[in-house]
Amino acid sequence: MSGTSEREEGFGVSEGSDGQLGEPAGTDAGVAGASVAGAGAVSDELVAEIEARAAMIRRETIRLIEVAKSGHYTSVYSAAEILATLYSGAMRIAEDPQWAERDRLVLSKGHVAVGVYPLLAERGYIAHELLDQYTRLGNPLGDHPDMRRVPGIDFSSGSLGHGLSVGVGMAQAARLRGYRRTRIWVLLGDQELNEGQVWEAAQAASHFRLANLCAIVDRNQMGLDGDTEEVMSVEPIRGRFEAFGWDVLEVDGHDPAALAKTLTTLPEPGEGRPLCVIAHTVKGKGVGYMELSRTWHLGYLAPADAARTLRELEQA
Amino acid sequence: MSGTSEREEGFGVSEGSDGQLGEPAGTDAGVAGASVAGAGAVSDELVAEIEARAAMIRRETIRLIEVAKSGHYTSVYSAAEILATLYSGAMRIAEDPQWAERDRLVLSKGHVAVGVYPLLAERGYIAHELLDQYTRLGNPLGDHPDMRRVPGIDFSSGSLGHGLSVGVGMAQAARLRGYRRTRIWVLLGDQELNEGQVWEAAQAASHFRLANLCAIVDRNQMGLDGDTEEVMSVEPIRGRFEAFGWDVLEVDGHDPAALAKTLTTLPEPGEGRPLCVIAHTVKGKGVGYMELSRTWHLGYLAPADAARTLRELEQA
Amino acid sequence: MSGSEPAGGGYSASTRSDLPDGYTAPAPSDPASWDLAASERMSRSAIAGEALAEMADGDPRIVVLTADLKYSNRTSDFELRHPQRFFNVGIAEQHMVTMAAGMATFGYIPYVATFASYASLLCAEQLRTDLAYPGLPVRVLAHHAGIALGFYGTSHHATEDLGLLRSMANMTVVCPCDAESTRRALIDTLELPGPLYLRLGRGREPDVYPAGAPRFEVGRIAKLREGGDLTIVANGITVEAALAAAQTLADEGIETSVLDAHTVRPFDAEGLCDAVRSGGRMLVAEEHNVIGGVASACVEALMQGGIADVEIARIGIPADEYALIAPPTHLYRHYGLDAEGILSRARKLLAE
């Protein structure tokens, strides 16, 4: 149940020249992604796979929150297709959740974790039974993810605003270790962009020319108290990232084909401008009464309502 | 020697409608600026006055640091004309340093204080004798300014990155109190723009439509460790402020006429986009061996060198 | 401007009559279901927003700021009544604290509200440099303190805040334990010249102090029960638990003093020394790391007061642990912060 740290592996083996560690840069031997998409074309199978995975995320989120009796349905629902795409081949991960040269995913909007745990169980990183005890005493799965207790979680989060800095550190470290194909993904909330530390990290990412860093903004139009532009403006998101030295792409965050096309055909990670993908989404997507609702950032569906809502999801 | 707080004045006098305090909005009765420039035209007298005042700042900085035996010459020298212009009529201040409706000046780059104290003494806000004991035990004048001990200092500073937030609070408060002509000025360093809190404040200023807020960036090209673009990029400053919803003007920060024209002809403070003035300057301006030098962020000129440098300044 | 009531902006109208304009209707019909709006109404002791709204009716100095958490802390209650004096800064807590400092220099008394984890740790430098050092009257409503956010985990817990704040000159720290003491603390400190950190719970705290209770007085330890066998020092959620434990002990003939050490800074050393005898027994229970909080304040007070040979036990989060994942009440039970935990620790201490 405890994620082993990379700290123990690979160091001290050889000296290496200064600034580069001794291990040989990795091969793909370990990669076992579900379905690695070819460059450019997005197959119908892949789209179907992403759709199925997103549906699974939405269903499981309802089931898990029924255990917790409180949770962030809507923050998961806006990100369901994004997460499904990442875990359907966009991310370079392997059977071993601690494979050193894997891509990393930093859940900067850590409250999306309840939607990620089912993906980790699906991949066999964690036991399915853990899901049934989500948030119960002694269980490692909380509302925010814990890297030390949950294999497949690359960093502990919960405090908004930290994740992009983590990503900068990881991207810099990946370069230093010579992991030329490793990409660092950071999932950010849109209201989260209010945090100043995001911009400290953004400036550093472009200054250090970390083209192996990809930030995905879940542009679901809302924070906790309401519409982002009403609570505290974050627009123009594209303009802000560009002014901080980033490349920016925009994509429909609920369109599996578009997401797959964007996220699986990125250039090889290297040196250059980091990339921000603005995923246009709807907070609560998939459940009518939750979509862009001001009262559903946090909530709980008791069994009867949960069942009714699951039916609504199935019919979609 | 202790600055009285506005807290004690004016409140509780009348109830006022919600959100607006009872005091009548201020008149200009209290204003006694040195020379209030007319809109548009900048007189030769004003230019000469600014030049003289900037020269005084540079001289006094050398004298004061001779007492302290350590100080920020170059951070003052890039800002000398800016400060001189603010204190030559751009700022709406009065004989009483605590006049409620005065303009405020937040020294976000607080280490410029040694260049401001002589201006406060010149205006009679503090006794000239205090300057002679700059940084000595018991003296209120330190490397960073203390609003509680130094009349004329509107906020205590020293930690970079805080000042624009202070300014947002003051601008919001000025509006709430009905001080329609009060403007809040914030002097920022360029490397200081690395601090994330600056951008938290920047977004809030435009969101709250604080057109009574004016940020001046001392674009002296350097932080402490070297060139800003080498240490950690801050460019494009204009692009960043614009993306955060600000109007931006650029000006030669060592040209008294240009500064006066810009700073004394701003529209009445009101509702709308806040204004950022990028003042292009040279760190250490006026002393050849200090200009854009990497070793002179901090330093000390012992008497012989101080005298020699004063002569260099006089000949300029 | 965030000062004005949200004007709808594309939201459908509410079908719940008690929701402010712009809320959408939640669908649930199962009575056990709830959404954010319903959750807000479950927080019966989260009355700071409401109390400030009342205080502000007659006091134009009061303004309220929050950081995208107006429903969680119910400063929305203030916003409804005083929209022009309410400022939502988005998720930018540090800016919020410093902005409040700027407003304070114009004579306002700003109340800033966010989770205690962010109010204390994320804003530590702003509290020190912008509030405590210049001595500005900004009040920090640090809600969901300790481990009140349960399975949100460490990022949302604040079990280090008292340690930080006890070392901060000019800072006043008060921990009310229920609605009435929260109201009293707000009223008592209105004219405090310097900053205040109000450490608040999650809003589900049962009543301890009767309405209008004179017993809760900022700066003075409240002796809620008197007894010579043992002194229990409590704070926040442990006050009610300590009283319950004391009642059980009383039924067994053991007499316990229960102190509410709500004001952690400045600490009422005299009040404590009056209540603890040399050679006596003291049990401190707090929702904080066992190092640096109330227990430390007590030990220092006794040592300085020359009260020696006190048998001392502490309940809190162990020195080198971060709390597990679980609902708050389960965590309170796990860490012995509930009545049962206090009772069993008290029994052990009495047997020593």
Added chain:
Amino acid sequence: MSGSEPAGGGYSASTRSDLPDGYTAPAPSDPASWDLAASERMSRSAIAGEALAEMADGDPRIVVLTADLKYSNRTSDFELRHPQRFFNVGIAEQHMVTMAAGMATFGYIPYVATFASYASLLCAEQLRTDLAYPGLPVRVLAHHAGIALGFYGTSHHATEDLGLLRSMANMTVVCPCDAESTRRALIDTLELPGPLYLRLGRGREPDVYPAGAPRFEVGRIAKLREGGDLTIVANGITVEAALAAAQTLADEGIETSVLDAHTVRPFDAEGLCDAVRSGGRMLVAEEHNVIGGVASACVEALMQGGIADVEIARIGIPADEYALIAPPTHLYRHYGLDAEGILSRARKLLAE
């Protein structure tokens, strides 16, 4: 990339042969004058950058980060030798700490350096959430701690950091007092699995420990002098002052134990209890608020160790004061943190 040596970028070449490329020449000829480069060389005990540069020769895990302060903390010494493993993040301390945490997950051991005021208070949440909670081996070089920045004033002072950090689970806190103990602390903690906060002075500290001294051992109080009349507990700058005071007392026939309580967390309670007798006298002198720091740790240790009736005196920054403006040594004298101050407080305590 900040990793490479600055390439000149418009600067004229240095005329001082010992300056790295890109430095401009300072004009001064008066021997008492100095600039940043000269000031750097005056900081003889600021050897962390140099020590790390040496350690890094054989250890590829070591990387160093700073926030536009490489000259003030002399991590420039590290940059010269290992430019690719040096990262300047500009004035963005919070990002620096979290970025280091990200690097640590790849097996690196990052050392982050900035003024203690910012390393502790500004980054408090990052230290807790990103380093201590996940237990990552990031080391914080918190230099110019306490009031070492003298007339820079409160914004640049750190007299609350120990209070904060003592309540932080998983955190190790060590305060070396000279060059040798700094080097030892760095070496001793290299393999520490969790985070470390190294509280450093301004780099002008005189030698206390001889080179290669085995007496300085992280985690254990160092007894630098033994005597039965009084125990002085010192830390950081007060160690040398305490030794000097003890020497004066010895000349008068009064025998003093001097303890260097350099490891504040975990605190060596046993070591302290071994050195302080019941009924004895203890004087604690520290460059910190008198609440929450070393003195608090001592009092708690004694109370837990059952050592009662100890007459205790504290020297530090008074509970509700921020230090005045003055050069550091003047402040040390003013607050009684120098040999004279310790001596006179010791005399008073002995007379009580």
